[in-house]
Amino acid sequence: MxxxxxxxxxxxxxxxxxxxxxxxxxxxxxxxxxxxxxxxxxxxxxxxxxxxxxxxxxxxxxxxxxxxxxxxxxxxxxxxxxxxxxxxxxxxxxxxxxxxxxxxxxxxxxxxxxxxxxxxxxxxxxxxxxxxxxxxxxxxxxxxxxxxxxxxxxxxxxxxxxxxxxxxxxxxxxxxxxxxxxxxxxxxxAGLVPFTLHKEDKAAFEPLSGIAIPVRAETEDGTSFSENLLFTHRGLSGPVVLQVSSYWQPGQKVTIDLLPSESLPEVLDAMRDKHPNQSLKTALSRLLPKRFVEALIERGDIKDKPLKQFNPKELAALGDYFHQWPIAPNGTEGYRTAExxxxxxxxxxxxxxxxxxxxxxxxxxxxxxxxxxxxxxxxxxxxxxxxxxxxxxxx
Missing domain, CATH: 3.50.50.60 (FAD/NAD(P)-binding domain)
Incomplete structure (x- = not known):
């Protein structure tokens, strides 16, 4: 029974x-x-x-x-x-x-x-x-x-x-x-999950593991979040990555504003007026973690030279790069770490x-x-x- x-x-x-x-x-x-x-x-x-x-x-x-x-x-x-x-x-x-x-x-x-x-x-x-x-x-x-x-x-x-x-x-x-x-x-x-990176990106950013940056990240469908981005041994994590991961599709890129509360061209312009001989690396290291700036220079993504050598067009291009930093995840860490x-x-x-x-x-x-x-x-x-x-x- x-x-x-x-x-x-x-x-x-x-x-x-x-x-x-x-x-x-x-x-x-x-x-x-x-x-x-x-x-x-x-x-x-x-x-x-x-x-x-x-x-x-x-x-x-x-x-x-x-x-x-x-x-x-x-x-x-x-x-x-x-x-x-x-x-x-x-x-x-x-x-x-x-x-x-x-x-x-x-x-x-x-x-x-x-x-x-x-x-x-x-x-x-x-x-x-x-x-x-x-x-x-x-x-x-x-x-x-x-x-x-x-x-x-x-x-x-x-x-x-x-x-x-x-x-x-x-x-x-x-x-x-x-x-x-x-x-x-x-x-x-998997959702609310860290991103893994392609081989070259992983090699460049793995040494930055533990560094966090407040950013605004946006997926290709226009969904965006403002929170901390965290570099890890495997790729990218932090609250902003977990949030956008739920709206990201394989093969898509994520656009990250690395300086959401600044206008980089304006800031660099002001810095150049005060300290024209200051290098771009030194100037950016006042705004972002130095090791991150160095990694971008080593990769050839940005060129280091004195601020006085940058013309308006180059400053605008730097602004585009840092306010729309493109990263294409390789995938996610999957269900193992997904929330x-x-x-x-x-x-x-x-x-x-x-x-x-x-x-x-x-x-x-x-x-x-x-x-x-x-x-x-x-x-x-x-x-x-x-x-x-x-x-x-x-x-």
């Missing part, structure tokens, strides 16, 4: 636990299963162990999705303010960092503990190290083989996450479930109001498994809370 519950949730991450808590509060009997040993693994390592759990400023514009309107309903049903209220209710102290990002003052463990406390009800059960061996549709819902036990439920919620950070146990299982039930998928790739997965279950297959599959009654998808990816800054967690809440209120 199969065990009976109202709701089975596959995945004990941010979205899955949020969904369980809401369904439990409605009096539903809930079983949360996960193939890992413990809940909230991605939460625990996020934000350097401090968990950037949401942002003061959340709109649909902060998400990458083939249907940009899809996120609006869930974000309005459960906004950042509701989650901040829950955090405060549990006595968790937090701080605001740049761009409205909110982090735990103490530890990401506080967020996991809060979610587990919210799920601490007699009608919510959790099981770990569970293999979901089979899923069948029945006339009343679903039948699942969990390890060696059959369980029947009315509603099935898929909260399996994406493919990013495979060390934490990421798998394509959620996409396989979608496929089994005939739901379309948007092609997946999120782009693509996933096609949102056209789902109700934006409930997260239920339009063609499969009782089947829900929440969080990163679907084609919704947030910017860096707490937006992916907010999507987990919002989509998890909405599914929990309906499953």
């Amino acid at each position: 199969a065990k009976q519950v109202d709701v089975v949730i596959i995945g004990a991450g941010a979205a899955g636990l949020m969904c369980a808590a809401q369904a439990g509060k409605r009096g539903r009997s809930v079983l949360v299963v996960d193939h890992g040993k413990k809940p909230g693994r991605k939460i625990l390592i996020s934000g350097g162990g401090k968990c950037n759990f949401t942002n003061y400023d959340v709109t649909a514009n902060n998400f990458v999705c083939q249907n940009p309107h899809f996120v609006k309903s869930a974000l309005s049903q459960y906004s950042q303010w509701e989650f901040i209220g829950m955090v405060a209710e549990h006595g968790i102290t937090y701080e605001e960092r740049d761009h409205g990002q909110l982090f735990c003052l103490d530890s990401a463990k506080d967020i996991v503990a809060m979610l587990l406390k919210e799920c601490d009800m007699p009608n919510i059960m959790q099981q770990y190290q569970v293999e979901v061996a089979e899923i069948e549709k029945t006339s009343t819902g679903f039948r699942l083989l969990l390890n060696t036990e059959w369980v029947e439920c009315q509603s099935l919620v898929v909260a399996t996450g994406g493919l990013s950070m495979p060390k934490l146990g990421a798998t394509p299982f959620g996409y396989q479930i979608a496929e089994q039930f005939g739901l379309k998928r948007v092609t997946t790739c 999120v997965t782009l693509g996933g279950v096609d949102t056209d297959e789902l109700s934006s109001k409930t997260m239920e599959a339009k063609q499969v009654s009782g089947l829900y998808f929440v969080g990163e498994v679907m084609d919704v990816s947030g910017w860096l800054g707490g937006y992916n967690f907010q999507w987990a809370w919002s989509s998890g809440y909405v599914a929990g209120m309906n499953c």
